[in-house]
Amino acid sequence: MKYWLVLIAFLSARAFASIDLIQNPDARDSISLNGQWNAIVDPYDVGDKRKFYENAKQETPDQLLEYNFASAQKLKVPGDWNTQDDKLFFYEGTVWYHKDFTVNKKSGKNYLVHFGAVNYLATVYLNGHEIGTHEGGFTPFQFNVNEQLVDGANSIVVKVNNRREPDFIPTMSTDWWNYGGITRSVKLIELNDSYVDDYSIQYVNGKVPQIKAKVSVKGKVAGAVELHIPELNVRQSLKLNSKGEAQISFNANPRLWTPEAPKLYQTELVYAGETVKDKIGFRYVEVKGDDILLNGQRIFLRGISIHEEKPSGAGRAWSESEDRTLLNWAKELGSNYVRLAHYPHNEKMLRLADEMGLLVWAENPNYWGIQFESDVVLEKAKQQFTEMLVRDKNRASIILWSIANETLNTKDRNHFLSSLAKTVREQDPTRLVTAALNTQTTTEYGHKIEDPLASVVDVIGINSYCGWYYDAPKDCANYKWVTEYKKPIVISEFGGGALHGWHGDENEKYTEENQVAVYKYNLEMFENMAQLRGMSPWILKDFLSPRRPLANVQDYWNRKGLLSESGEKKKAWYIMRDWYAEKAESFK
Ligand code: GCB
Numbered sequence: 001m002k003y004w005l006v007l008i009a010f011l012s013a014r015a016f017a018s019i020d021l022i023q024n025p026d027a028r029d030s031i032s033l034n035g036q037w038n039a040i041v042d043p044y045d046v047g048d049k050r051k052f053y054e055n056a057k058q059e060t061p062d063q064l065l066e067y068n069f070a071s072a073q074k075l076k077v078p079g080d081w082n083t084q085d086d087k088l089f090f091y092e093g094t095v096w097y098h099k100d101f102t103v104n105k106k107s108g109k110n111y112l113v114h115f116g117a118v119n120y121l122a123t124v125y126l127n128g129h130e131i132g133t134h135e136g137g138f139t140p141f142q143f144n145v146n147e148q149l150v151d152g153a154n155s156i157v158v159k160v161n162n163r164r165e166p167d168f169i170p171t172m173s174t175d176w177w178n179y180g181g182i183t184r185s186v187k188l189i190e191l192n193d194s195y196v197d198d199y200s201i202q203y204v205n206g207k208v209p210q211i212k213a214k215v216s217v218k219g220k221v222a223g224a225v226e227l228h229i230p231e232l233n234v235r236q237s238l239k240l241n242s243k244g245e246a247q248i249s250f251n252a253n254p255r256l257w258t259p260e261a262p263k264l265y266q267t268e269l270v271y272a273g274e275t276v277k278d279k280i281g282f283r284y285v286e287v288k289g290d291d292i293l294l295n296g297q298r299i300f301l302r303g304i305s306i307h308e309e310k311p312s313g314a315g316r317a318w319s320e321s322e323d324r325t326l327l328n329w330a331k332e333l334g335s336n337y338v339r340l341a342h343y344p345h346n347e348k349m350l351r352l353a354d355e356m357g358l359l360v361w362a363e364n365p366n367y368w369g370i371q372f373e374s375d376v377v378l379e380k381a382k383q384q385f386t387e388m389l390v391r392d393k394n395r396a397s398i399i400l401w402s403i404a405n406e407t408l409n410t411k412d413r414n415h416f417l418s419s420l421a422k423t424v425r426e427q428d429p430t431r432l433v434t435a436a437l438n439t440q441t442t443t444e445y446g447h448k449i450e451d452p453l454a455s456v457v458d459v460i461g462i463n464s465y466c467g468w469y470y471d472a473p474k475d476c477a478n479y480k481w482v483t484e485y486k487k488p489i490v491i492s493e494f495g496g497g498a499l500h501g502w503h504g505d506e507n508e509k510y511t512e513e514n515q516v517a518v519y520k521y522n523l524e525m526f527e528n529m530a531q532l533r534g535m536s537p538w539i540l541k542d543f544l545s546p547r548r549p550l551a552n553v554q555d556y557w558n559r560k561g562l563l564s565e566s567g568e569k570k571k572a573w574y575i576m577r578d579w580y581a582e583k584a585e586s587f588k
Helices: 003-017 320-332 347-356 375-392 411-427 473-478 512-526 571-586
Strands: 030-032 035-042 073-077 094-103 110-115 121-126 129-135 141-144 152-161 186-191 195-204 210-218 224-229 234-239 245-251 265-271 274-280 285-288 291-294 301-306 337-340 359-363 398-405 432-437 440-443 446-449 459-463 480-483 489-493 532-535
Touching: 073 094, 110 121, 129 141, 195 265, 195 274, 210 224, 210 234, 210 265, 224 245, 234 245, 274 347, 285 432, 291 532, 301 320, 301 359, 301 489, 301 571, 320 347, 347 359, 347 375, 375 398, 375 411, 398 411, 398 459, 411 432, 432 489, 473 512, 512 571
Parallel strands: 301 337, 301 532, 337 359, 359 398, 398 432, 432 459, 446 480, 459 489, 489 532
Antiparallel strands: 030 186, 035 073, 035 094, 094 152, 110 141, 110 186, 121 129, 121 152, 195 210, 210 245, 224 234, 224 265, 265 274, 285 291, 440 446
């Protein structure tokens, strides 16, 4: 290998290894910075030059002022800007956000400003000082602000840019709305001089069942972290090494988490006067031949794909009640599983899935058109994946990490995604790796899965649109599937569009009857797939997409929802619900 290649590899490894994210931010002492922020829309990017981040005030009337946060429009945080102001509906570019807040700063404490997510680029300034930049629209980030934070009045400015670029992830083309803004919560976290930074508490299936706990502490290292799991009578001491890290494995026999009985245990990490509480489920997942095993039992994943969009109307969802509505619908359909497409959803969604007993396919936005030839983009993919992995590693519900959706079979793609899969497995050997493929070819027998990515993943995901993008619905029923890969297959997408309340013939596009036919005949086809172990039809609910302009039918909505954009059930909903009810009985 050439010297500079070695250097790039070394730097990439370092870059994502150093991702700094506090585990379970909601369980820490914090001040919320959510609410109304002042916002200046800056389509020509003049804000850097004019130093918007200094939040200038006009001292005397003769002073020329060309921007002013105080009189600017307000935007809610968390929230996307597109659905808060008609003028911003299609906007892609820069918006500067500003908020004043006061803090009673205490000496000897650590202060972090923490963002759940900002789409896509964020540069953060505190009291006029630049404190850092983050790239990636769906993962958390934080900065230590001990130096810039002052006792009393503070001013925070965030420059947000959601313009699409070729070397971004996702890149230029997506089939979902590019909601810009500070889309998840912002908080100022106050921590002790020394504090528990990260931890994982997981079940290990062996001859004797065990729990393995790892912790890391920041600040001056002293002594041990105590782990309590009261319901299991666990009291363990994790003695810290000089780097502030400790791990321990001990025998424990918890009730295992399943979708039917999603048992969560309260865990407590006690250290330096602070107790960090969490609720954690214990389970294990593996693949054997064509089967997916949960706690040693074969399962069939009865799922549905979900975008992180509000249950009623447009806009990025983020609140617990919105997430609960979406997941309740999944349960009502008979699901034990959800595909959270096409990017990491917010942390509450995963915690709710844990609580409600829904297995999860979690995904990164390695979607159409990624620059697979670029090492820089590969590094970004690893960074975004690692941020999700660090955030969600304690969630029992997640069983599948999806590394990509619908990517073309090229040498560069295969190198990129194999390298990403390796990173994911190194960081988390406890879950399965998957990807949604659509590189099946149609032969005289039907569909053949021939994509080398199938040999990289543990579970093969297939997106298949028979009866919608090709063929009439009824032609799908008799298609057979062939593949040389001996692995479980899940249909990660299938479906067709229908405008709720529009009726007609089963071959007439956008009628509810056509959508019913697409479901009916595809389900007949899938019955012939010996390796089928689950599915997540596309999709729970109609969702906004700039690629869907057809007036009076789409109006910028992708109509493939089983529910309309405001949550009304279409006829195909019942087909899927009945099929799942039957499957829940018959799959043993
Ligand atoms: C797909 C994509 C999904 C689209 C869907 C469609 O294969 O993965 O993001 O929304 O097709 O509706 O065409």
